Amino acid sequence: MNQNDIDVLRHQCISPCLHLIDGQSMAASDGRTLDVVSPVDGQVLTSIAQGNVEDMEQAVRAARVAFNDRRWAGQAPAARKKIMLRWAELIEENALELAVLGARDNGTEIAMAYKAEPGSAAGTIRYYAEALDKVYGEIAPTAHDVLGLVQKEPVGVVGAIIPWNFPLMIGAWKLGPALAVGNSVVLKPSETASLSLIRMAQLAHEAGLPNGVLNVVTGEGAVVGEALGISMDVDVLVFTGSGATGRRLLEYSARSNLKRIYLELGGKSPNVVFADAPDLDEAAKVAAMGIFRNSGQVCIAGSRLLVEAGIHDEFVAAVSRHAEALRIGDPLDLQNDVGAINSETQLIQNLKFVDTAVSEGGEIATGGLRIHEQSGGYYMAPTVITGVTAEATLTQKEVFGPVLGVTPFSDEKEAVCIANATDYGLAGGVWTSNLARAHRMIRSIRTGVVHVNTYGGADNTVPLGGVGQSGNGHDKSLHALDKYINLKTAWIKW
Numbered sequence: 001m002n003q004n005d006i007d008v009l010r011h012q013c014i015s016p017c018l019h020l021i022d023g024q025s026m027a028a029s030d031g032r033t034l035d036v037v038s039p040v041d042g043q044v045l046t047s048i049a050q051g052n053v054e055d056m057e058q059a060v061r062a063a064r065v066a067f068n069d070r071r072w073a074g075q076a077p078a079a080r081k082k083i084m085l086r087w088a089e090l091i092e093e094n095a096l097e098l099a100v101l102g103a104r105d106n107g108t109e110i111a112m113a114y115k116a117e118p119g120s121a122a123g124t125i126r127y128y129a130e131a132l133d134k135v136y137g138e139i140a141p142t143a144h145d146v147l148g149l150v151q152k153e154p155v156g157v158v159g160a161i162i163p164w165n166f167p168l169m170i171g172a173w174k175l176g177p178a179l180a181v182g183n184s185v186v187l188k189p190s191e192t193a194s195l196s197l198i199r200m201a202q203l204a205h206e207a208g209l210p211n212g213v214l215n216v217v218t219g220e221g222a223v224v225g226e227a228l229g230i231s232m233d234v235d236v237l238v239f240t241g242s243g244a245t246g247r248r249l250l251e252y253s254a255r256s257n258l259k260r261i262y263l264e265l266g267g268k269s270p271n272v273v274f275a276d277a278p279d280l281d282e283a284a285k286v287a288a289m290g291i292f293r294n295s296g297q298v299c300i301a302g303s304r305l306l307v308e309a310g311i312h313d314e315f316v317a318a319v320s321r322h323a324e325a326l327r328i329g330d331p332l333d334l335q336n337d338v339g340a341i342n343s344e345t346q347l348i349q350n351l352k353f354v355d356t357a358v359s360e361g362g363e364i365a366t367g368g369l370r371i372h373e374q375s376g377g378y379y380m381a382p383t384v385i386t387g388v389t390a391e392a393t394l395t396q397k398e399v400f401g402p403v404l405g406v407t408p409f410s411d412e413k414e415a416v417c418i419a420n421a422t423d424y425g426l427a428g429g430v431w432t433s434n435l436a437r438a439h440r441m442i443r444s445i446r447t448g449v450v451h452v453n454t455y456g457g458a459d460n461t462v463p464l465g466g467v468g469q470s471g472n473g474h475d476k477s478l479h480a481l482d483k484y485i486n487l488k489t490a491w492i493k494w
Helices: 003-010 053-068 077-093 095-106 110-134 167-180 195-206 221-230 243-255 280-296 309-325 344-359 412-419 435-444 478-484
Strands: 019-021 024-026 033-037 044-049 146-154 157-161 184-188 214-216 236-240 260-264 270-273 304-308 363-366 383-386 403-409 427-431 449-452 485-493
Touching: 003 095, 019 053, 019 195, 044 195, 053 157, 053 184, 053 214, 053 221, 077 095, 077 110, 077 167, 077 195, 095 110, 095 167, 095 195, 110 167, 110 195, 110 478, 157 167, 157 221, 167 184, 167 195, 167 236, 167 478, 184 221, 195 214, 221 243, 236 243, 236 478, 243 260, 270 280, 270 412, 280 309, 280 403, 280 427, 304 309, 304 412, 309 363, 309 383, 309 403, 344 363, 344 383, 344 403, 403 412, 412 435, 427 435, 435 449, 478 485
Parallel strands: 157 184, 157 236, 184 214, 236 260, 270 304, 270 427, 304 403, 383 403, 427 449
Antiparallel strands: 019 024, 019 214, 033 044, 146 485, 363 383
């Protein structure tokens, strides 16, 4: 990856993007479109089809037909594996195109986008391709005159609603296991980050995925997302995004066919630093990147920093130095460390959280401002706010932006109390040289993931999921397959 290649791709015109239904690119049935505004410069980049209920119903029908005639589910596992491995190869071959397309669409800094988007997506698709012919049923320990078989079958039609922060990575977390076991999928990308997902779906068809097995419908969540949620022909719905939308999807399930719903929702993850951390400057650097990479638009972002009182001032100063050293700007410039906020709406919301934190007694150690406004894009300085209490809005509400709240603690017991003081439970971190303390904190912090002396970086070998209002179900690892499988018992009397 070099700057010249990036610059060539950055200036390419992007044709209006259409739905992908039953293997065909289609405009919305009523011809309506939505402008795609790039957060890089605030300019219209292209347009996407503004889907409607009819479009979504057509996509679901295509997925159902494809599933029922077993054009994909009926293929031998080795055949499905071959197609998925070829898909992963095509993603890698087109990685720079996909990364630049995504960065122009959602503002993620290109170095991170290249690795975390096509790089991660290809790895995830390959992981589940390699796993799919290694998933076995069971023989039950029955009486001698009975044979009990437990078979694993695909559930049918899967609906997947994908967020805007890492559309390829998170999309692959859903598509990989769902397709590996033989389901058909209808994908609804975020209206502010659809472009790279549409291209990745096209590559799936180039790899040999049969028509109708993977369909993509773009548009507003309140229209096509709801249509997907209330469809009587969708068997499982998976979603990553906000708690408010997650609640609506649960309601849609109750209003329709009681489809299974799996939700990966918000986080307010605590990053707990004890005075005996093995390297305090390294901890400060990692803590800064744990919240400021991708402008804080990361579900597991360590947005709450809990620091032992004796090192509080020193550690906050170190984190602030690392934050101020980050180069913020054009996400397609390799010289920059952090790119843009996804949208103007999100930027305004971030700044309001800063104002609220100050009004509640917090003090800005660094940042707190919009920057590079003359570019027309949406950029914000990394922000560190001290004096944030366990009851403060900045502790209780997810910002999803580059805003770090800092809270001191006196001992391990208080650290656990503060760490668990929110309704969320997605991720957390602990920095200590005391092995026994590390294990106590792992047990005590109510989250789905706890990092020790690091933050982030977990791969496909381990699951990602939360507790409390961070959702249910898990992405990644072999455990993710469970969401897309039905168990069928065969009870055979000799």
